[in-house]
Amino acid sequence: MSKQQIVQWIEENQASFDQLADQIWAHPETAYEERFASEAQIAVLQQAGFRIASQVGGIPTAFIAEYGSGSPIIGFIGEYDALPGLSQQVNTVPEPVVHNGPGHGCGHNLLGTAGVEAAIAAADRLLEEGLTGTIRYYGCPAEEVLSGKTFMAREGVFHDLDAALTWHPGSSNLAVSAGTSALTSVEFYFQGRTAHAGAAPHLGRSALDAVELMNVGANYLREHVPDGSRIHYTITNGGVAPNIVPDQASVWYFLRGANREQVDSLLERLLNIARGAALMTETSVTWDIKAGAYDFKPNETLNDLLVAQWEEAGAIDFTVEERKWAKQLTDTLDPTALRQAKHQTERLGLGEEGPLPTGFARWKPIGVTLGGSTDLGDVSWITPVGTITTTCAPVGIQVHTWQATAAFGSSIGRKGMQYAAKLLALAAYELFTTGEETLKRAKEEFRQTTRDSVYIPAIPTEAQPPILKTQPVEVTR
Ligand SMILES: [Zn+2]
Structure with missing residues (x-):
């Protein structure tokens, strides 16, 4: 019953979170400049009764919102920075809102908002059912320059977490068990x-x-x-x-x-x-x-937990118009790259539904490290991290492109975000109630995957977040 109440809560409240994601999309801010996004999220979390710690790690746009008390402590990891030069309207032809302006080509407008939504939905259940436990939402700036979370980690703010849950906008519902560089x-x-x-x-x-x-x-x-x-x-x-x-x-x-x-x-x-x-x-x-940044260590136990929630969350319901728009957007892609993306989706068993798959897949490549990097890697060396992607853009659309900015500002992106919020909140609820065994297994897996090394921040001890530098680095003559 309670899990259905989470789904119901999210469906009843989704309009205000759609609006929050849209506002952040319309005010794109690059790394360490995310004042609008962080303030907007803080306001919503404060309204919901969360305690706020601001300026975490000396960064004006980093914050932690906390609700409840005692253990377990479950953290949702959010991001909200945009990318330079990727300004784009919600359109299937390249048409920037501001020439050369920033844009949400990685969908962090959705990423952070789903975390806020899931945190508040889970807090509602803690309150209603008188459950013990602490919910945290980490407002993490500057993922795109791979350092926001590393400065936060150096402050030790992730160290007492029992587990962290997050997601990333993608072009299918997928749990990937591969590391990043x-x-x-x-x-x-x-x-x-x-x-x-x-x-x-x-x-x-x-x-x-x-x-x-x-x-x-x-x-x-x-x-x-x-x-x-x-x-x-x-x-x-x-x-x-x-x-x-x-x-x-x-x-x-x-x-x-x-x-x-x-x-x-x-x-x-x-x-x-x-x-x-x-x-x-x-x-x-x-x-x-x-x-x-550290390499990312996936936690299969938590990934499985997130995927299992699809049974309660149902499936995303994309309309005929959205599917048509998605097709128009992918018509702008290089045909070979699009064909390859489609083949990959087929191999995952998600090829039936065209550009907007709604099924769920697991991808478990053995011993593969993906070429990209993320500062989430540091968090994954401190606590078990579960992460998934959901369908927020058509198959073939790569993040960091104008097409991605368009998709992440569209109703397709918002639907994928609502789906992610449900999965995250449901998974957290399980950890607060019947998930003791799961948490134990997640921690044991974490101990195994990180046993060869001790986490020491890779940024030099004297390094400061770039926001604190009043002058660029001086070179003496
Ligand atoms: Zn991203």
Whole structure:
């Protein structure tokens, strides 16, 4: 009965959460700037009787909302940052709301809102049934730069959790038992000497030459790194004009690998390459480690718990119009990429329903680490984390594209979000009531998967969230 009451609560209250998700979609804010989103969510949670801890880890847009007391302590992990340059209307042709403006191309407007909704729905049950337990909603900023949760984790705010539940907008209802890559984000600043590039080039020492030589070195490094490593960079400063020897240049690297150890070792080797490039060009180099995230460790027990809730949650009911719109949106994709996405969906047993599948699948690739990274990885080294995706966009739509921004602002995205809120709230309710055994198994699995290493934050102890920097990193002359 009680589980049905959760579903009913969500259905009765869904309009206000749809509105919250839409408002955040319409006010896209990039990493560490999410004032509108965090304040809007805090207001809703406060109204529902949650206690708020704000500015967690010294970040103005990070907060924790808590309800109830005692154990177990179950946390919902939310995000709300947008991506630069992905502004897009809810339309099947590329048409930004603001030219080059930010947009919710990763659907974090939905991600956070479903967490808020699930937390409040579960709190309603705790109150009604006089249950013991603590519900937390973690408002986590800056996932897109992979560091919000790492600064929060350094404060120890996840350490007393019994379990964490979360989700991500996707193009099918899916629980994936694969890890993601560990990552280090590091920017290098070379300092040389300026000179007239035509009249007196011999007097110049080019910082740009150093950047280019460093990149050559890094590209040769690729052959001698463990399989699955990834090295990518962008030149963030290449000088100002061809006739001025650049005295300052910078390059920003992401290093990824199967685990923290591999990435730490990659970083040591890249630092040597940077030093070598400086030596060759008679320049100097400094660097700034911007983020360090752990690989994500899935928890199959909690994933299974989330998936099992579909029996109570029912299925998403997409309309004929929504399916038509979804088809129009996927018509804009590269046909080969779309075909591959469809084949993958078929292999998962979800291919029957066209662009908006409503069934549920488990994907358990053995020993696979996905190429992407997330700061949720750090949380998964501290407490068991269960996560799923739900259908918020048509099959074939990749996150971080204009098509994704369109889908995550549409009724398709909102329906997927409501479904996720139900699954999250139902799973938490089970942990508060009959889930003692499940929780035990989840913790035992967590102990097994993390037994080889101890969690130590990968960000340097002196690193501060970028919001606290009043000036960009200074390079001394
Ligand atoms: Zn995302």
